[in-house]
Amino acid sequence: RPxxxxxxxxxxxxxxxxxxxxYLDNDNFVRKSxxxxxxxxxxxxxxxxxxxxxxxxxxxxxxxxxxxxxxYFHNSIGGYSAVKMKRYQELFTYHRPYTRGGNYKILDMLxxxxxxxxxxxxxxxxxxxxxxxxxxxxxxxIKWVNNPDEEFIFIGDASVVTPIDENAIVKVGEKMINGDTxxxxxxxxxxxxxxxxxxxxxxxxxxxxxFNNEFIFGKKASxxxxxxxxxxxxDVAPIIADYHFSAKTVYMFEPETxxxxxxxWKSLFDDVTPLYDSTASIVLVNxxxxxxxxxxxxxxxxxxxxxxxxxxxxxxxxIDGAPVPHGRANWILRTMPVPAGEHIIEFKFDPKVxxxxxxxxxxxxxxxxxxxxxxxxxYRKRETAALEEDNS
Numbered sequence: 001r002p003x004x005x006x007x008x009x010x011x012x013x014x015x016x017x018x019x020x021x022x023y024l025d026n027d028n029f030v031r032k033s034x035x036x037x038x039x040x041x042x043x044x045x046x047x048x049x050x051x052x053x054x055x056x057x058x059x060x061x062x063x064x065x066x067x068x069x070x071x072y073f074h075n076s077i078g079g080y081s082a083v084k085m086k087r088y089q090e091l092f093t094y095h096r097p098y099t100r101g102g103n104y105k106i107l108d109m110l111x112x113x114x115x116x117x118x119x120x121x122x123x124x125x126x127x128x129x130x131x132x133x134x135x136x137x138x139x140x141x142i143k144w145v146n147n148p149d150e151e152f153i154f155i156g157d158a159s160v161v162t163p164i165d166e167n168a169i170v171k172v173g174e175k176m177i178n179g180d181t182x183x184x185x186x187x188x189x190x191x192x193x194x195x196x197x198x199x200x201x202x203x204x205x206x207x208x209x210x211f212n213n214e215f216i217f218g219k220k221a222s223x224x225x226x227x228x229x230x231x232x233x234x235d236v237a238p239i240i241a242d243y244h245f246s247a248k249t250v251y252m253f254e255p256e257t258x259x260x261x262x263x264x265w266k267s268l269f270d271d272v273t274p275l276y277d278s279t280a281s282i283v284l285v286n287x288x289x290x291x292x293x294x295x296x297x298x299x300x301x302x303x304x305x306x307x308x309x310x311x312x313x314x315x316x317x318x319i320d321g322a323p324v325p326h327g328r329a330n331w332i333l334r335t336m337p338v339p340a341g342e343h344i345i346e347f348k349f350d351p352k353v354x355x356x357x358x359x360x361x362x363x364x365x366x367x368x369x370x371x372x373x374x375x376x377x378x379y380r381k382r383e384t385a386a387l388e389e390d391n392s
Contacts, residue, residue, distance in 0.1 A: 039072045044126040048074060048114045054135055054287050055113035058098060061124050065092070070116075077112055085309065087332050095156055095185045101206035103156040103185045108133050109255040109330055111307040131256070135284035136294055138302040138338070139259045140276045146263060148331075154260045155331050157184040158251040159204050164216065167192050168243035181250065184209070190217075190231070192243050202231060209249045218244040259305050259335055265327030272337040275300040282338070282345075290349035297342045306334040306347075314351035319343050 041049065048057060057074035058064070064078035071079045096102030098115075107115075113132045118124040145151045162179045163170050170177040171189045182188060184205040191199040207229055209215055215227045220242055253260075261269075280298035287293075292308065310328040317326040317336060320343055329335035338345065 039069050041073055042116075042124050044116050044124040045073045047126045048116075051113070053113065054284055055111050055132060057114045057116065058107065058112050059116040059124075060098060061116055061118050064098070065089075074114075077107070077110060085332075088309065090152075091155075091331060094152075094183070096205075101185075101203060103205065103253070105156070105253055105255055109305075109307060109333065111135060133256055133307065135308075136282045136304055136306045137256065138274070138277070138280050138282060138298070138304055139257055140274050141258045142269065142274065142303060143258050143260045144263050144266065145260060148262060151260055151262050151331050153181065153183045153186075154251060154253065155255075156253050157205070157249055158182065158253075159184055159209065159247045159249045161188065161204075161245060161247045164244040164246055167194075168245050169193060170245050184249065190243055190245065200231065204247055204249075209247065211249050211252055214246055214248040216244060216246055218242065255305070255330060259303060259329040260331070261327065261329050261335060265335075268325055268327050269303065269337055272301050272303060274303045277302065292347040294345040295342070296338050296345060298338065298340050300340050302338045302340075304336055304338045304345075305329050306336075308334050308347070310334045314349050315347050316350055318346040318348065321346075 055075065056077050057070060058077040059067075059070040059074075062069065065084075066080050067078070068076075068080040070076040091097075091106060095106050097104055097106035107129060108131050111132050111134055112129050115127045115129055116124050117127060143154060145154055158181050160179060161170055161177050161182050163177075169191050171191075172182050172186060177188065182204075185203055187201045187203045189199040189201050191197075207215070213227065215229050216225045217229050217231050218225075219231060277299050280296075280300075280302055282294055282296045282302075282304055285293050285295050292306075294306075296302075296304070309332055310326075312326075315334075317324050317334075319339070324336065326334055326336040326347075334347070336345075
């Protein structure tokens with residue numbers, strides 16, 4: 001019989017290396033230095049790293065939501081995760097904050113201080129965002145909305161859209177629009193009764209529409225109506241019938257001064273009327289992954305918005321050490337009333353599952369003690385039975 005570790009007669013021993021290479025190629029073997037330092041900072045990265053503040057960075061030279069390299073150096077707006085936050089994903093999918101005609105104010109409220117971009121053939125550049133709103137700020141007003149759909153509309157500019165003739169069919173998704181308020185950034189589809197399958201999609205944000213000015217949209221090249229904007233789909237223009245609709249921007253999103261909040265949180269603010277205070281301040285003084293600390297100072301009660309994702313299944317809020325409720329603003333952020341005076345606000349990540357886990361350790365310890373005790377008693381019983389048998 002072959003000895004231990006040997007091969008049967010007639011079969012050559014195959015080196016482990018060649019067997020392992022069936023499953024691992026050269027790319028799976030890298031130098032230790034590459035593991036310890038997998039990315040090299042660009043000049044743009046170095047410039048941003050000299051900024052000591054706590055802020056976020058948007059890198060447009062990579063696929064924003066399928067590349068995690070930015071997070072190696074910065075707090076990234078994007079990054080990659082197989083598990084994605086649905087609200088956050090929808091925000092970028094529909095409001096398109098870093099594309100032409102998109103809602104750039106989303107970047108402001110997410111405290112995006114730097115944007116990395118590059119022209120073709122050139123090195124990446126660090127470009128400062130003009131108006132990042134910081135880690136937290138006080139707002140002067142609250143825009144109450146009735147449901148999440150309205151909240152999603154009013155975190156951007158919005159317009160009233162009305163078909164002008166019976167030939168025009170205007171929809172957002174599957175919903176027919178007639179005199180409704182719609183987001184300027186979510187695409188609307190326009191079609192006709194004669195050719196219902198010949199839809200043309202557009203977003204009002206792609207067109208310059210000054211506040212409260214009404215514009216007429218249509219496909220006639222010869223139309224001379226005031227404030228007329230010609231639209232059309234070249235692929236279907238030969239067969240699609242004429243259509244006209246009007247659009248007037250009636251709301252402008254200003255996250256610096258106004259928080260958009262669902263009425264489900266209204267009870268939190270029943271006793272609060274935001275009052276502008278030019279001397280009021282709220283500053284992030286300590287930042288950890290599971291613990292945020294802010295200092296506030298104000299002469300009057302305020303409403304604060306925090307540039308952090310709202311997640312009530314774990315994050316808890318405290319003012320001067322006492323637990324307080326907080327709500328959601330601007331679709332994804334946190335908000336709460338802040339009393340006048342000087343205070344310390346804290347957010348701590350302490351989900352119930354962690355509390356259960358602490359009890360789980362206690363229960364596990366008890367189970368181990370009982371198990372060990374049972375094994376000991378079984379051992380003693382067996383020893384006693386053996387002695388009795390010997391004596392007999």
